[in-house]
Amino acid sequence: MVLPRGVGLALLLAALGCPRAAWPLVWYSAWVSTVYTEPGTNRTVRSSAESGLYGDASPKQSVQGLVGIPRGGAPGRMEGCAPDVEYEVPAPPARSAGAPFPAWIALVARGGCSLQHKIGHAVRRRAAAVVVYNEPRFGNTTLPASHLGTSHTVVIMVAHPKGMEILEPVQRGIPVKMAISVGRQHKQEFISGQSAAFVAIALITMMIISLAWLIFFYIQRFLHTRSQFGNQRDRKETVKAIGQLQLHIVNRKDKGLDVDAENCAICIENFQPKDTVRVLPCKHVFHRHCIDPWLLDHRTCPMCKLDIIKALGYWIFKRASF
Structure with a gap:
């Protein structure tokens, strides 16, 4: 029925x-x-x-x-x-x-x-x-x-x-x-006033929780987007800064660099004549193809942990002032 x-x-x-x-x-x-x-x-x-x-x-x-x-x-x-x-x-x-x-x-x-x-x-x-x-x-x-x-x-x-x-x-x-x-x-029993009030409070509470969650979600999304934008901008600045580091072609007549004794701390291979290396502000030397990706991710010297960007900025300023 x-x-x-x-x-x-x-x-x-x-x-x-x-x-x-x-x-x-x-x-x-x-x-x-x-x-x-x-x-x-x-x-x-x-x-x-x-x-x-x-x-x-x-x-x-x-x-x-x-x-x-x-x-x-x-x-x-x-x-x-x-x-x-x-x-x-x-x-x-x-x-x-x-x-x-x-x-x-x-x-x-x-x-x-x-x-x-x-x-x-x-x-x-x-x-x-x-x-x-x-x-x-x-x-x-x-x-x-x-x-x-x-x-x-x-x-x-x-x-x-x-x-x-x-x-x-x-x-x-x-x-x-x-x-x-x-x-x-x-x-048919009607809902009592107390029950109706309880249902209304429960609905309002759920709405408040849902609204708070939405606000939290969009704040996190905004911060994540801003962080990604900042990371992209920092990466571009890092690429520009790395391009300012000194490049050098290794030969046996280099003073201060014993090609038979010195090696790259990243790949653990000795420097060979005609290798392209970068000289960091801290005077540590690495293969170019080893140190560039490292600096993009870490921005520090693998050996002494010197902040390359800060040091490079001061170093570039000093070189430009002479």
Whole structure:
């Protein structure tokens, strides 16, 4: 059975502090039983299901009778909204002449006018109860509809498929006997004010945490981007500075450099004639292809840890001043 659509909305409105009196706290389902006989085969067709919902103002009691529909049975006239609407109630052929007409129940479609008007028109035609079936254009759900001023009439609502199931044999002129009985009671407890406050605080806390995380994320992203930009700029400056270091082609006549005894501290190989070397400000000598990548990554002498950029800047300034 489909739960009333209004219940979820009532729960939301209650959480937002709307008055409870505007929404039902209790509703009742209805058992709907039908029986008829197929004229061609004499087969008895029975159906029984807890498929209806009593209206808010409806008496919660049982009722039974033959099913009647607005005269003509056309889709546009099934709503029973015309003030002069007449009902067709197929009656059993065995009814004796002059016998009082048995109780009957009006079957009408939802829409076209207010529920109060539908009920009023049917009651004036002596209907014992009114069954309203939903239309797919309204969402095809059942709900405990409001119908003030008609509290003496049993009113239930059924879904569209159930309405079509009842309507089909009646439109063929077959008497359909319907019995409506009270089903289960359903209760909806609203969220208390304390619970609503707790939910609101939890949502606000989650929003604050999410906002703080976003701020932290974008700050880190900004710092990372700035750091990368700074590193690229420093690397360019380092490349320029390394280009200012002294290059030297090794030969055996170099004073102060014993090519047979001296070696590169990075690759641990002796300097050979015609090797290209760099001389750092600290006077340590290395192969060019060994020391350049090292300086790009570390900016210090591999042997004495001298900051080459600082020393080179002072050194270049001193050379430029002479």
